[in-house]
Amino acid sequence: MSQDAITDPDASTLIVAAEWLSGLFMAPMSSQQVAQAGSASGQNALRWIGTQLQAPAAAEALCDKLTQDTPENLAVHLQRRYTALFEGIFRHRAVLPYESAWQENGVPTLGGKPVAEMEAILRDLDVHVSADCCEPADHLAIELAALTAALGGGYTSVTTELVRRLQGWVPGFVQSLENLDPEGFYAGSGKLLLALIRTAQSVLFMTDPAVVSANEQCEGEFA
């Protein structure tokens, strides 16, 4: 495994964006988190991420949503949407934030092969899912956290693998969010997530020729 660091300055953008999105998809936000995200500094951070990911409109839309009501009311709204979208309790099907649920072949399920594959990636990064985190390793938030660890640790090949994984299932996940909640906060966050993956690909494209063919294949599939 290559230990060469990615030196492009965009890597810092990727880390910040991945961490922001990891937190967002991990659990519904509290009113305090909503307040912080909607504060001037929070909005600036979000706009900066959007700009860096070449998705300013997506970031601006999220900023708008974060200031449309009081943090308390917004937190209630977002908790409702989080439960409705990701738990799948009535109204519509679940949009499960797990890679296992988005395999093209076979019955959608939890705890599939991607869990074991992600466990292997975490071993490569010399980390493991924290004891107080009860999610399997193929949860979107953990895959994004692994991406930040890979970027931060200069694990180029692992970074490439993680981006490839995310490219494999996140577009479908985001499309489903957009179908069910087209103007919603989480669908908007999904657009930022796609922008993150695109940017990550472009970074990797410049640094690792081996990624070129994989990227082209993905673009062919999801263009």
Next chain:
Amino acid sequence: MSKKTHELRGVAHTDIESPTRRRFLQGSAATAALSAMPFSLSLLSGGAMAQSGSKEVISGCHWGVFTGVVEDGRAVKFKPWGGDPQPTPMLEGVRDSIYSASRIRYPMVRRAWLEQGPGADPDGRGNGDFVRVSWDKAIELVANELTRVREEYGQQAVYGGSYGWKSPGKLHNCKTLLRRMLNLTGGFTSSIGDYSTGAAQVILPYVSGSIEVYEQCTTYPVLAEHTDLMVFWGCDPRNNSQISWQVADHGAFKGIDQLKEAGVKTLCIDPLRTNTCDYLDGEWIAPKPQTDVPLMLGIAHTLLSEDLHDQKFLDRYTSGFEEFRPYLTGESDGQPKDADWAADICGIDAETIRDLARRFANNRTMLALGYSMQRQHHGEQSTWMLVTLACMLGQVGLPGGGYGLSYHYSSGGAPTHNSPIVKAIDDAAGGGMGGSVDEAGSDIMIPVARFVETLLNPGKTMQFNGSEIELPVIKLAYWAGGNPFAHHQDRNEMLRAWRELDTFIVNDFQWTATARHADIVLPCTTSYERNDIEQVGDYALSHIVAMRKIVEPQFEARDDFDIFAAIADKLGKGYEFTQGRSEMDWIRGFYEGAKIEARAKGMEMPVFDVFWESNKPLAFPLEDEQKNFVRHEAFRKDPILNALGTATGKFEIYSRAIAGFAYDDCPPHPTWMEPIERLDGPTTKYPLGISSNHPAGRLHSQLCGTAFRETYAVQNREPCMINPEDAEPRGIKDGDVVRVFNDRGQILAGAVVTDDIMPGVIMVSEGGWFDPLDPREIGSLCRYGDVNNLTPGIATSKLAQANCGQTGAGDVEKFTGELPEVYVFSQPEIITKPGTSA
């Protein structure tokens, strides 16, 4: 395995100072952006965990003994144990239950309840507006609410009747654990009886002196050797012996093979051509549902009129036949219950009925009765009449003759091994630890199927089995390991009743309809994520099996034991609940108890650690005496010394005790009583009888929320069997989605057009998950096909107050509207490429 060394905090501000991080967060903008992050999570920790190797772990479940194949910490396959004579294909669904998309992942509280308090917006139950909370918060909410309800309304306002099939295991019996917690912390209202045999188990002690339905019957080897004619009357062991209350042994499959090899003639009396009938190439006779009592009376009348009955047996071993005889002959009411009379009601021609009587009498005949006939209005009568018929034939207690009431499921008739009994954790009632119901002076128990009636009629006096019950006010119900929104009848009446509750708490591992209608939902482990111990076979008791943990608990799920221990602890009874013992302490203790009993039987079991690590079930021997068991043989040999447990010590064809109750719906001898509705009933509005048999691909509602559903669902709906004669005029073709309806409710289902069901009857198996189109609307269309939207919530009678899940009539039409998606299984929408969906 490397130890956790440090936190790689996903977004903590301190990370900015990390050398590896700092290298990339070079710009002040990035640093500022990170500082403004609203999240502070620690998803990853430093230090790799060693890769776990593959392993195979022995365990057991309602579907049998199996080996869980584990790779990288995931259960990838459940392999049937090599000693299983007929593994069920449902094992794949069992494995999938760990990972199904329906899994409850976190403690959840209904938003209205959380924000506005108990009883808020009861109509909103089921609409899915839940808030995810921490375990600490959830436990606190439950403990505080138990205290509030008890203080405001009294302990009887807490209902812990929690009925259901849960999972096997001597420790993690969640129903018992719930009652243990409630007993220790202040008492509750409980339930009595069950939904499977509610009528039979109440009337049979008056008739034969014991409940019989869960007791061993004459074994299959005896049947194979001695029986000429095996009559499966509403009885389908090949379907229902796929499962057991404990760990299934599947001994019935071996037994039925023995019948087949011996060439025993088989007769199946059922509206459906059953699996058992098909396998044995049996003769199929299909009476109209709910008319078995007239059919039995017609046979009995023929026996009497043709002097084929065994008067000596009736004289020596029964009491009350002379009181019954005038009813049978018509002397008492002017209507002889002869074959012609019976034919008009049940639809079987009179000559066939007379022929059945002659064949029964002239052959060694075993009458094997199922449960469906007593899950009907006046269901007590069918069981009583069958025993009466068997007494008239005079073969009770002879090898291969008489009647059997437990062949129907769980491999009744599979010989019982010489095994010790593994004890189980108790509910702490009367255990001297304080706070039990008895000690607190309240021991209210209501018949299990009358909970809805109780909610709707607090203060009402209910007759039940010779006693009176004043129905209590219930404000809190707690369910663990059950799914009343599947097993209770008349779903829409139930929804109305549920609005009387302030609080409904549910422990489960899947988002069943019951969990969806809860106020507080606590995610529990499946039995494959914890350790336990169980015996194999409800009747066979052939092995003790270690139910070893196969995978770690998923998501935030906790064991029921831990959940209830935490609640008890919050209420000051934590030690009393656990007795300071761990999971393995309890399991070891149960095993050691059995070891002592085995020693008394002359067998030496291995020490616990050897048993536990052996990774195979511990076998017990089968003695000839048990292999050749004949039910009621001892009574037949000496009816004085081995008297039955009835008032007279004999079979009671007339019960003075029941006569004393003077119930208008349960006379003192077997009687045909017209049900509220049935196929071609005199006042029945709808044209089709509805059967709601136990499903072939589930255990009641268990596994409905797994991938195994796809093996039988029709357009993702519960199948509805319908005869071509009924389908054709309605324009229904095999595979169509249909709407099944009556005045009580409406469901969608998938048509299975088949000659395996008699004309005039449809069959939708019970246990389909309730999926209302609009949860707030009473009477809303169920999108999946929960048949209990259509069945009545009435009681069988004042005697048993049992359910009538096999009573009902309705109609079917092809569904032509816009087909709503099924949402209850939470299955994700699959999009393989943006812009498309599968």
